[in-house]
Amino acid sequence: MLKGVNRVLLAIAGLVLIALGGSVLAIGLGAPAPSWWLHDGRHDVLLDEAERTRWRDEGWWWPVVIAALAVLVLLCLWWLLAVLRRRRPAEVLVDTGDGEGASLRGRALEHALEEEANRLDGVARAHVRLTGRATEPRARALLTLEPHVEPGAALHGLTTGAVAHARDSTGLAALPTEARLHARKHRPERVT
Structure with missing residues (x-):
């Protein structure tokens, strides 16, 4: 049962990420942004000038963010491979x-x-x-x-x-x- 729950949670996380990525791509290609969307339209940036420069004086900030995201991606890939790998010969x-x-x-x-x-x-x-x-x-x-x-x-x-x-x-x-x-x-x- 735990394996089934694991796969369902992985599928939901994948669908959410695909939906968010697809909507960002659609808005970037010119589709109208919905009212609940975080940004106003096609030319709006993900991080504005104030958000990008907030931690500029801190030299540790961006390397830590990039390293944390890289570790998160590697953990997600490891999890995906662990779920999909067959441990028993059919x-x-x-x-x-x-x-x-x-x-x-x-x-x-x-x-x-x-x-x-x-x-x-x-x-x-x-x-x-x-x-x-x-x-x-x-x-x-x-x-x-x-x-x-x-x-x-x-x-x-x-x-x-x-x-x-x-x-x-x-x-x-x-x-x-x-x-x-x-x-x-x-x-x-x-x-x-």
Whole structure:
């Protein structure tokens, strides 16, 4: 949901900037200025003489303004790229052995890894997410373990079970996996 809100806010900001820039361009080309507009017409300047010379004696003013605007533009571009960049591969290229290859949906591979990891002894819940490229996917696994399970045994079961099966079935040379293990918290119980 946060990603959707982020994109909506970015779209609104972009539309506002396009509308303001387009109206400045239209007035500059001779269109009549609306009554609510900040300036009177085509030959009106954005900053008049008094506004431009107000800080003239201060040598720091204009470099600070230009640097702040440059930082703002760079932050906006970084934000746009972060929103538009796809972090998960939509599909994984599978080697079929006949030289052709096939594509497997990334979410299907995530689901298969999760299902097999959930069947491991002592794993209360598993969540797997693929990252990387379609030709070189990487997996991130979050395992919630029961209190009695040794983390090393759970990690060994994950790497020799779910990850090895996924790597072999897709024909990948390697499937690097980052695993985060958390212990499940249980409520204290009264013993009688």
